[in-house]
Amino acid sequence: MKESDWAILNTLYHEPNITKAAEQLYMTQPSLTKRLRQIEDEFDTTIAIRNSRGIALTPQGEYLARKAGEMLRQFKEIHQQVMEMNDGNKGTLKIGVTNSYGRFQLPSLLNQYKTMYPNNQFEIVSGLSSDVLRKVNLNELYIGFIRGDHDFQGVKHLISVDPGYIVSKRKIVLDDLPNIPRIEYELDPLTVKLLDSWWVEHFTVLPRKGLVVNHGDTCREMIANGMGYGIFLVPEFIEDTVDLYKLPMYTKDNKAFTRNTWMICNNESYKIPFVKNFIDFVSMTK
Structure with missing residues (x-):
């Protein structure tokens, strides 16, 4: 058969x-x-x-x-x-990405790579970082792009360090946050934990719950309509918005509050020539 x-x-x-x-x-x-x-x-x-x-x-x-x-x-x-x-010039790259990385960074990256290796094909899966990580560990994906410092034993390359922003329709100061509704969208559990730790560093009360939406774009539009504030760790969501106030986030010791983006690959997949070619390409172009 x-x-x-x-x-x-x-x-x-x-x-x-x-x-x-x-x-x-x-x-x-x-x-x-x-x-x-x-x-x-x-x-x-x-x-x-x-x-x-x-x-x-x-x-x-x-x-x-x-x-x-x-x-x-x-x-x-x-x-x-x-x-x-084989020599790595032909194969299907199975890549997992977060929704935001798949939207803002991946398309141009694949376009550049395709000019060098036109016979390579791509299968793209999107989801939360924890889902991508699990699939890479299970060999269901060759390569993953994830947000946050997840525990991973394998090939790992830092892609970017992304600053966090508090975004609202009008100018606000940090001390005002507990009194303003926070609009939330779907985040990976590790990122939720990261934001919770930042909040505890600065406040002794819980954040005021506002709307819960499914995507960063929706969150941004709700903010633009004065429904509350939001926290963004993907600057591309807000970089072209001129009508929103963006307050950079800092840790308690006045360092920029950031989140890392990583490219990961399990050790077995890295032995495949066309997978290694892609990882080396991304590492050189990031």
């Missing part, structure tokens, strides 16, 4: 619904059904039976589906070993 056939069985094991499984596999439902029947013919057995909820795997189907994960890992290992033998 082909690798794609094992991928079908593995997907059906985790998603026993033909329609949803087809979406995950980027196939049409008829194509998936037809291929499943061909696999059944190949093994001369029934793999799945339709029911009101979707499908149910037969004992034979469940056995094959469990084996599918093992087979896919073997295929991945074979691919990786072959990639390590």
Whole structure:
């Protein structure tokens, strides 16, 4: 059987619904059904039976589906070993990024790299830094761009040191913050902890809760409409705004309050030539 056939069985094991499984596999439902029947013919057995909820795997189907994960890992290992033998000029870079890095920094970076290595392809996954870190550790991604000083054992390069800003519609002073609603957006747990530590350094009361939104852009627009203040550790969100007041953040000992951005890669992935090429390129251009 082909690798794609094992991928079908593995997907059906985790998603026993033909329609949803087809979406995950980027196939049409008829194509998936037809291929499943061909696999059944190949093994001369029934793999799945339709029911009101979707499908149910037969004992034979469940056995094959469990084996599918093992087979896919073997295929991945074979691919990786072959990639390590080539010169790094061709391959698919699986990269994880935070939403903000994917929006502001990554596009131009990939464009520059593509001019040097036109045969390289990219698979981009976005999420919180903790999610990207986990996927790099599990070898689901070759490279990650994360915010904050996470514990990581592997190849790690500092990309930038980003200053923090308190942003509001009108001029404010630091002592006013406990009395003004804070507009928050989704942040990685480590960044939340970092901001909490900064707050405790400066205040003895909790921040006044305001709106909670899902993205920095939304937070900025709420601030522009006078709904409260926000804290930004990605300057690109606010660098072109002339109608908002930006108060630089400092630690208790009057040092700039910053957060680091890192590029990470596990040690095994770094052995792959096209992965190493990309990391070396970013390290030289940052």
